Amino acid sequence: MRVLGAFVAGLMAVGSLAAAPQGHAADLLSQVKSSGELVVGTEMQFAPFDFSEDGEHKGLNVEVFDEIGKELGVKISFVDLPWDSVLPGLEAGKFQVVAGPVTITKARMERYRFTSPIADASVALLKRAGDSSVAKPEDIAGKVVGAGKASSQLEQLKAYVATLPGGAEVREYVDNNQAYADLAAGRIVAVGNSLPNIAYVAEQRSETFEVVLPPFGKKVYFGYLGRKDADTAPLLDAIDAALAKMKADGRLAAIQKKWFGVEMDVPAQVTDPNV
Template identity: 45%
Template sequence: MTFRTALRSAIFGLAAMGLAVPATADQLDDIKADGKIVTATDMHYAPFDMLNNGTYEGMTKDLFDEVAKELGVEPVYQDIPWTAELPGLEVGKFDIVIAPVTITPERLERYTFTPPIADATVSLVKAAGNDELQKPQDIAGKTVGVQQGTAQFRQLQSYGEELGGVTVKEYGTTDEAYADLAAGRLDAVAGSLPNLTYLVKNRPETFALFEPAQFGQPTFFAWVLRKEEASESLARAIEDAIATMTEDGRIRAIQEKWLGGYTELPLTATSD
């Protein structure tokens, strides 16, 4: 089944269950009238989204709490599997996907992206003490885990072909991939640099980054809205909020809290 066919099927199924929300003239006006903005994310994607004893926390939550304050509404956070988020957005199950979504040219044609919230360049992590794997080229002929349906998955596939072959194993969540790496069932895991840096920082006895860790083209994470006229004012309001937060230092403080450093980001969505 192709991605396009799967997406159509998911949208049809959600609509058939009566879960779609009718299109509105202006999404921002409706959100402010309701006093809330309904979001979707996968709460198993540290350091962006995590459940700590059942409580949602992470860099995404800290960022979006501040955006919601700028909009003057309360955020509603929902834990949704990644593969259901974009189809659910398209049929109106929520207002915005705040799971970190890698900006790609294909996605820019289909969705409206907010300004970037983090670096998403694909990187590699290995088991601590594995001296056989050093640089990214060393994964040739190895088995590498990655979260399914992500831009990192596609970049890993492409890179594996360049190297002459890499066995790519897909996982529903990055936590599952990390568990298999720790158990010796994988040689490496591919993901974005912020995710893997956070992993190694918190579990240095188990995991280590490749040196260098990154490969491929630099990319960015952002949030996603429907690409429609009704969403244009909401997109502008979120862009203004992020610009304000960048200027007053809130973006820097949140990055430093969760990532241990600050990366200046573009103020508009770009796949370059």
């Protein structure tokens, strides 16, 4: 009976360990360093930040996270998902950080913690090259425009359209490449997206697209984000420290210039977003 009792007690002890919360065994930074890998969620349809070319993942995020990985002493692995699945994927624990990058907004700050901003995210319009019917943002009134589903750019486009006489029809696209395809085919007159994105697209396909200036959106910024909890905080602190070092030594500016054509002056932190 003593042997049976000891066996049962052992099972109960194992059961107690299994039932104990495992998330607090180590914070997320410790877990990442222990595994030697930081897993990052993103959507690879958001050039120049993330895109696939000849089967290879390229873009600004690849280079920025490569530097972050060096600072943390870990390798970087990316998970590619449709944008409307990326934030749910973070909450489900499929990865530790979201690249995106993500427009820093009031609503998102309530739910997630953002890193230091890495680029300007002000929203502008992309049109077909030579389309004189859209010379300025307000010329989209009464026309059909588009933007990426579940994006801040879509919400800002909808808000802007609501201020125009007669409004405009806004179509939602699973990814921006589909929106650009419809724009090139003449099914819509413009796509609303962040200025860095559409400037890159217009530069790569100057015979097809042009940027409509000035931007119609409020001044906003892109950042990376993670869950807003105590376990995630040390990891985001470490990423912020890496980004601060990259800003100070010029690495971030060099990466911006490579992918945007210009360096971008961004604040150390955004505490009160304009949207």
